[in-house]
Amino acid sequence: MELNSLTIDAARSAVQERKTAATSLAEAFYSKIEKDDPQIGAYLILSKERALAKAREIDALAAKGEMLPPLAGVPVGVKDVMVTRGVRTTAGSKILGNYMPPYDCTAVARMEAAGAVVLGKLNCDEFAMGSSNENSAWHPVRNPRDLSRVPGGSSGGSAAAVAADIAVATLGSDTGGSIRQPASFCGVVGLMPTYGRVSRYGLIAFASSLDRIGPLTKSVKDAAIVLRTIAGRDPMDSTSAEVPVPDYVAELEKPIRGLRLGVAKEYFGEGLDAEVRKSVEAAIQTLAKLDCEIVPVSLPHTQYAIPTYYIVATAEASSNLARFDGVRYGYRTRDAHTLSEMYRRTRDQGFGREVKRRIMLGTYALSAGYYDAYYLKAQRVRTLLARDFEEVFKKVDAIVTPTSPTAAFKLGEKMDDPLSMYLADIFTVTADLAGIPGISVPCGETKENLPVGLQILGKHFDEATILRIAQAYEQAV
Amino acid sequence: MKVTEKDVAYVADLANLELTEDERGILLRDLNSILDYIDRLNQLDTTDVPPMAQVSDRYGVDQSKTGSARFTYAIREDIHEGLRKSLPHEVALQNAPDSDGIFFKVPKVIER
Numbered sequence: 071m072e073l074n075s076l077t078i079d080a081a082r083s084a085v086q087e088r089k090t091a092a093t094s095l096a097e098a099f100y101s102k103i104e105k106d107d108p109q110i111g112a113y114l115i116l117s118k119e120r121a122l123a124k125a126r127e128i129d130a131l132a133a134k135g136e137m138l139p140p141l142a143g144v145p146v147g148v149k150d151v152m153v154t155r156g157v158r159t160t161a162g163s164k165i166l167g168n169y170m171p172p173y174d175c176t177a178v179a180r181m182e183a184a185g186a187v188v189l190g191k192l193n194c195d196e197f198a199m200g201s202s203n204e205n206s207a208w209h210p211v212r213n214p215r216d217l218s219r220v221p222g223g224s225s226g227g228s229a230a231a232v233a234a235d236i237a238v239a240t241l242g243s244d245t246g247g248s249i250r251q252p253a254s255f256c257g258v259v260g261l262m263p264t265y266g267r268v269s270r271y272g273l274i275a276f277a278s279s280l281d282r283i284g285p286l287t288k289s290v291k292d293a294a295i296v297l298r299t300i301a302g303r304d305p306m307d308s309t310s311a312e313v314p315v316p317d318y319v320a321e322l323e324k325p326i327r328g329l330r331l332g333v334a335k336e337y338f339g340e341g342l343d344a345e346v347r348k349s350v351e352a353a354i355q356t357l358a359k360l361d362c363e364i365v366p367v368s369l370p371h372t373q374y375a376i377p378t379y380y381i382v383a384t385a386e387a388s389s390n391l392a393r394f395d396g397v398r399y400g401y402r403t404r405d406a407h408t409l410s411e412m413y414r415r416t417r418d419q420g421f422g423r424e425v426k427r428r429i430m431l432g433t434y435a436l437s438a439g440y441y442d443a444y445y446l447k448a449q450r451v452r453t454l455l456a457r458d459f460e461e462v463f464k465k466v467d468a469i470v471t472p473t474s475p476t477a478a479f480k481l482g483e484k485m486d487d488p489l490s491m492y493l494a495d496i497f498t499v500t501a502d503l504a505g506i507p508g509i510s511v512p513c514g515e516t517k518e519n520l521p522v523g524l525q526i527l528g529k530h531f532d533e534a535t536i537l538r539i540a541q542a543y544e545q546a547v
Numbered sequence: 548m549k550v551t552e553k554d555v556a557y558v559a560d561l562a563n564l565e566l567t568e569d570e571r572g573i574l575l576r577d578l579n580s581i582l583d584y585i586d587r588l589n590q591l592d593t594t595d596v597p598p599m600a601q602v603s604d605r606y607g608v609d610q611s612k613t614g615s616a617r618f619t620y621a622i623r624e625d626i627h628e629g630l631r632k633s634l635p636h637e638v639a640l641q642n643a644p645d646s647d648g649i650f651f652k653v654p655k656v657i658e659r
Binding site: 168169172173264265266303305306308309311312313373374376378380388392395396397406408410411412413414415418421426427429431433434437448450451452453454456488489492505 | 555558563564574
């Protein structure tokens, strides 16, 4: 079976029609991982036993001629920030190097309940903090399109695995752009659903008012299938919303004719690479030819999104990461005599450079005397950013932008300058802060054959519209 | 320079980090450079703008209600054994760096 262009439906149909067994398909992917992944570094942990048990279960159903569930036998990968019972989960960090979760993340459980075969856990920046995957405590991920370049981050392994055809689809998480930016860098589809759309139960928390789980896939339809599988209220996550989940796949069939698409000038200014601009402008022309109405709009507070994000996200992270203290799970230093020394040295030795930087920044922003100046200020500006979108969405159905100001950069290029790394998220953080959904869909390449991403942002809980626009674009090119 | 060496030491203390001399030096530089950039937030007058602490009380809830009434959908009957059963003792302790089978063990807290 040809693994290179295998979509969810193709994989499931092959298993349903017994052209291949789910077990053979899983084995074929493991062979390909063994052959190709040493150069890429997408996987951290393989869950072969669990995957093959699931595959055998699917094969037994297929043998009985039963109608298989929507992801039956589909080989998928999961970002290593989602816990998996009995399968080591590290969040890309040494502090969780030997952590064996006693329970499953809801999104992963829902994928498996729909028949998916989880091949393993995917590399990422430590605690999802980074834009290049170079902050993984284990090893970097290389971009399958050009091994000298980064795959983006923090879901770099999730994007690279799909791009390298060593998973049909993957789950990633997005806090500041961590699904969409790597999807753009690797030339795959990446969808960040609305805040509250997908349960975060079992997602190792980075910034709780921002974190979201979503799919990375080869096609927009596959993203719709995965979203339909993982979306919806979960009593185990009180932030998961009680909002009906439409059939995203059926919704793809609706026409996009007459939809109003906003183009915000703030996303086409200084810092946008000329080739990226050209590709994105061409994509907007394509959408205009599909009878969408292009409407110039303004999101005036966009330039304040990165500073707002780096206060809100680090403040929440400093609180969430306080739990890693060497007591209940994870790494503990051997070099301590008192409890206080044990906490400090455990954290000193267990956390990497970027994680410590963010804990320090967040702790500073929350500390007495600076709380109002930084944290409260950032929360107020966050309101302004959310209002920008509320105003624009009174006039348009969706907003189209570049996903990232540049194509994939070289490994090491931004590692010594945290601020320039943070600016890689400039077009993605706004949607995280406002809670709206966004998708990145491939839209052409640079002269060096590096993929460019078109970002489509939608209204709260209106993933159906952005998926529909993304699919119409995908089919037109 | 907004952040001084003393601030770095104080914040590290709050965050339960020790940090090496080298790390403190790098953080001093990085925090100042990042906070300089963050200062552009002060270009905005936000006197009358309410802070946004979370997203879920603004969207996907009954807008006609206020405060916690917006989250009534999340209220359910008590389930005696919990939504998911509690973990058995040995499972809850299996990841502990040190335990006696009943409790998590840590270095002595009080010196006699």
